[in-house]
Amino acid sequence: MEFLGGKFLQVFIALAVFAALIGLIMLIVDRAPKSVKDKLTIVGFLAPAAILMLVGLVYPAVQTSFLAFTNASGQPNGVDNFVWMFTQPEALATLRNTVIWTVLVPLLSTVFGLAYAVFIDKARGENALKALVFMPVGISMVGAGIIWKLVYDYRGPGIEQTGVVNAVRVALGMDPKQFLLDAPENTIFLIIVMVWIQTGFAMVILSAAIKGVPVELVEASRLDGANPWQQFRNVTVPGIRGALVVVLTTITIATLKVFDIVRTMTAGNYDTSVIANEMYTQAFRAGEPGRGAALALVLFLLVLPIVVYNARVLRQQREIR
Amino acid sequence: MKNRKYLLPVAATGILALALTACGPGGGGGGTTTGSDCSAYESYGKHDGKTVSVYSTIVDIEATNLETAWATFEECTGATIKYEGSKEFETQIGVRAKAGNAPDVAIFPQPGLLADQAKAGGLKPAPKAVSDLVDKNWSADWKKYGTVDGTFYAAPMLANVKGYVWYAPKTFKDKGWEVPKTWDEMMTLSSKIADDGTMKPWCAGFESGEATGWPGTDWVEDVVLRAQGPEVYDQWVTHGIPFNDPKIVDALNQTGEILLNSDYVNGGFGDVRSILTTGFAQAGQPVLDGQCAMHHQANFQAANWPEGTAVAPDGDVWAFMTPPIDPSKGQAITGGGEMVGAYKDTPEAQAFLAYLASADFANNRVKLGGVISANKGLDPASAQTELDKQSIALLQDPDTVFRFDGSDLMPGAVGSNSFWKGIVAWINGTPAQQVADSIEGSWPKS
Numbered sequence: 001m002e003f004l005g006g007k008f009l010q011v012f013i014a015l016a017v018f019a020a021l022i023g024l025i026m027l028i029v030d031r032a033p034k035s036v037k038d039k040l041t042i043v044g045f046l047a048p049a050a051i052l053m054l055v056g057l058v059y060p061a062v063q064t065s066f067l068a069f070t071n072a073s074g075q076p077n078g079v080d081n082f083v084w085m086f087t088q089p090e091a092l093a094t095l096r097n098t099v100i101w102t103v104l105v106p107l108l109s110t111v112f113g114l115a116y117a118v119f120i121d122k123a124r125g126e127n128a129l130k131a132l133v134f135m136p137v138g139i140s141m142v143g144a145g146i147i148w149k150l151v152y153d154y155r156g157p158g159i160e161q162t163g164v165v166n167a168v169r170v171a172l173g174m175d176p177k178q179f180l181l182d183a184p185e186n187t188i189f190l191i192i193v194m195v196w197i198q199t200g201f202a203m204v205i206l207s208a209a210i211k212g213v214p215v216e217l218v219e220a221s222r223l224d225g226a227n228p229w230q231q232f233r234n235v236t237v238p239g240i241r242g243a244l245v246v247v248l249t250t251i252t253i254a255t256l257k258v259f260d261i262v263r264t265m266t267a268g269n270y271d272t273s274v275i276a277n278e279m280y281t282q283a284f285r286a287g288e289p290g291r292g293a294a295l296a297l298v299l300f301l302l303v304l305p306i307v308v309y310n311a312r313v314l315r316q317q318r319e320i321r
Numbered sequence: 322m323k324n325r326k327y328l329l330p331v332a333a334t335g336i337l338a339l340a341l342t343a344c345g346p347g348g349g350g351g352g353t354t355t356g357s358d359c360s361a362y363e364s365y366g367k368h369d370g371k372t373v374s375v376y377s378t379i380v381d382i383e384a385t386n387l388e389t390a391w392a393t394f395e396e397c398t399g400a401t402i403k404y405e406g407s408k409e410f411e412t413q414i415g416v417r418a419k420a421g422n423a424p425d426v427a428i429f430p431q432p433g434l435l436a437d438q439a440k441a442g443g444l445k446p447a448p449k450a451v452s453d454l455v456d457k458n459w460s461a462d463w464k465k466y467g468t469v470d471g472t473f474y475a476a477p478m479l480a481n482v483k484g485y486v487w488y489a490p491k492t493f494k495d496k497g498w499e500v501p502k503t504w505d506e507m508m509t510l511s512s513k514i515a516d517d518g519t520m521k522p523w524c525a526g527f528e529s530g531e532a533t534g535w536p537g538t539d540w541v542e543d544v545v546l547r548a549q550g551p552e553v554y555d556q557w558v559t560h561g562i563p564f565n566d567p568k569i570v571d572a573l574n575q576t577g578e579i580l581l582n583s584d585y586v587n588g589g590f591g592d593v594r595s596i597l598t599t600g601f602a603q604a605g606q607p608v609l610d611g612q613c614a615m616h617h618q619a620n621f622q623a624a625n626w627p628e629g630t631a632v633a634p635d636g637d638v639w640a641f642m643t644p645p646i647d648p649s650k651g652q653a654i655t656g657g658g659e660m661v662g663a664y665k666d667t668p669e670a671q672a673f674l675a676y677l678a679s680a681d682f683a684n685n686r687v688k689l690g691g692v693i694s695a696n697k698g699l700d701p702a703s704a705q706t707e708l709d710k711q712s713i714a715l716l717q718d719p720d721t722v723f724r725f726d727g728s729d730l731m732p733g734a735v736g737s738n739s740f741w742k743g744i745v746a747w748i749n750g751t752p753a754q755q756v757a758d759s760i761e762g763s764w765p766k767s
Contacts, residue, residue: 072734072765090759154598156591181594181749267531269597269745284412285531286734286763287437 021048061300067293081294093271094278094295097187098302101194101258101274106251108195110244113202118232121210130207134200141197145264148193152179152265183271190272193261198254202247209243210236242317249310256303275299359397365676368669369399375673376414377428377659380406383691390686394676400669411737418443423664426673428478431729432466433736435660439469445666446472447674454678458696466725467660475662476678479686480695482656482712483619483726484543485640489608498614504547504646508578511585514614521588523579524613525596526604527744534741536601537748538728539655540580540617545572546653547646551722558730560764565757573753580748588613596748608638617643619657620712624691633707640708642715653722654715657729658695687713695723732765739763 029037029044071077085091113133120129136144153163154176161167166176179189213236221235237244259276266272268281275295283292379387384406395402405424407413411434417423423443429435438444447455447467455464455476467475486507493500496517501507514522527536546554549568556562557569579585583593589607590599602625605616609630616622622640623632631637645652661677663670676682680698687693690705695716704710715721728736743756 154591154595156595159589159591178594178598181597263531267533269533269742270749281738286738287732288734
């Protein structure tokens with residue numbers, strides 16, 4: 001109880017300090033002379049956010065960039081970390097896996113999400129069917145990783161299986177399989193977990209977009225004699241292009257950063273490591289912050305074009321409307 | 322009502338002022354109560370109202386026991402010990418020290434990590450009183466684990482003994498199996514059990530989240546020490562010989578005669594590779610079910626058995642020490658332990674360090690069960706179980722060759738990263754030589 005009380009007090013104090021600071025800013029802005037009032041208002045209200053951005057985002061980003069060119073004891077070592085990244089077999093496997101992840105997860109999630117959204121569109125019990133696929137989105141990546149690790153669990157032949165998939169395999173007369181140990185297909189079994197989570201997200205966004213396609217267009221195409229596939233190809237897909245881009249890019253960024261699933265299910269062993277996981281391992285486990293920072297930098301450079309593209313598409317769409 | 326406009330800001334400023342005051346050093350820390358006999362604690366002085374923050378890997382019941390063990394110290398000196406245990410200690414201690422948020426006292430489970438921190442410059446050398454206590458109560462080996470580049474930083478606290486082989490005495494008796502006294506006898510017994518066919522001779526489990534593989538490093542360390550002797554072992558952990566030296570590869574292969582033999586492992590779980598997906602804490606259970614005969618794990622395995630399991634020479638499970646490979650060289654054992662270092666040299670922190678290094682603390686803590694200490698002042702009668710008594714006797718026996726867990730002595734890049742990963746790859750089918758080469762490649766250059 002004492003502990004809880006202390007926490008509440010902390011929260012209360014933090015809120016009070018925040019309110020007081022805002023109050024102070026309002027007071028200063030309010031009392032300022034007319035000549036500088038507008039400028040001061042802008043500064044007064046933008047400064048807190050700007051300072052937080054500088055301290056919490058820009059400064060660490062700059063520091064990480066410098067760190068990427070230092071060795072374990074903090075001495076500058078040129079591009080050694082990047083040489084390591086593109087020559088060591090284990091680091092190369094990490095890069096290869098990240099590529100496999102970023103190609104497969106957005107593609108599969110979007111395709112499954114789109115197909116599901118089209119098939120259940122205007123079906124009976126649509127909401128219930130949607131909820132079914134959307135539910136995994138609410139589960140944390142760590143939670144999903146633990147669930148699927150149990151699903152993939154292995155016991156030797158002749159021993160009672162505890163994992164669902166192996167239980168099914170044995171029931172069908174097959175041998176149980178070590179899903180997480182055999183490279184490279186173990187990466188695929190990890191990817192299934194991410195697709196399982198992201199399909200729901202893709203489905204919800206795309207379903208909403210499909211409902212936004214003008215009914216007139218659909219009817220006109222039907223009158224012109226288009227079959228369902230042609231309707232889908234030539235009316236629905238162009239109509240939801242913007243939503244498709246958002247879904248694909250959002251999932252791609254999430255996939256590039258994937259960490260929790262790999263960490264909880266294999267910890268990067270058996271050739272399943274990805275950039276974000278290797279970044280953590282190098283920086284905090286192996287005591288090589290330079291290598292970790294270099295990996296972080298590469299990750300940042302990979303995400304950047306996708307973010308830019310996403311922003312551009314969104315802006316173009318706004319201009320069209 | 323022009324004044325209304327100022328009401329909010331003024332009130333807010335008032336709250337801010339109040340809040341700032343509240344953030345200052347709090348009051349409290351009342352006078353000492355004399356519920357216990359404090360005569361033994363007079364030498365630590367009085368530190369009323371002072372606080373020592375302590376950070377370590379020890380959590381749950383073990384943490385409660387630790388706090389109980391120093392409760393009298395708090396009561397008698399007036400100091401408050403603010404304890405925080407975290408499973409993330411190994412990664413977080415460096416981050417916290419770098420961020421200027423280091424605890425006053427840190428309990429390091431790995432000498433390698435301690436050395437990293439001492440070199441990073443945050444740790445304070447141990448006070449003379451602590452150094453004297455360690456000279457008196459511990460062997461020179463133990464003092465060495467807390468010494469970095471000739472400066473003594475940290476006193477040893479508690480210890481565990483690794484390399485026990487757990488078995489079910491009843492099964493051995495029913496089958497007429499004898500506890501092996503040499504490595505060869507152990508291999509003969511393994512082959513006999515495998516031929517018998519009712520159970521696999523061994524069960525093992527190396528899964529431990531991101532630390533997967535560490536129980537395997539314990540296996541290899543035990544074999545290196547027993548097969549090659551303490552000198553080679555010391556050279557190995559200090560990189561005097563490379564990790565891929567033929568002697569180390571031999572030891573890996575010798576361990577592999579058990580771990581990579583599908584006739585010998587993995588009772589109750591499956592094939593050799595199921596070792597990797599079996600949690601280390603559950604791995605021993607098949608010993609109780611009669612699905613495997615032996616399980617290699619440290620003395621703390623006693624806490625991993627289901628509640629109500631009798632751990633005794635005539636109970637449900639009991640353990641023998643992994644036998645020597647050459648019996649003429651005597652008993653050699655590996656083990657682990659904690660080192661207590663300080664980031665602050667305040668009088669209260671120093672008094673606390675001295676207390677943790679004392680025989681009083683060792684006795685207080687060991688009496689609560691579950692751990693032992695290599696402190697020579699430890700009364701064997703303080704031990705609560707047969708196993709603890711046996712472990713203490715082993716540690717205090719002058720003829721025992723004791724070596725600290727090798728992976729804990731190696732630099733973090735090897736000891737808590739590539740060595741684990743190497744073991745995982747090895748069990749998963751990579752040849753021993755290739756594993757050793759790859760670990761050698763990860764050894765820090767500087």
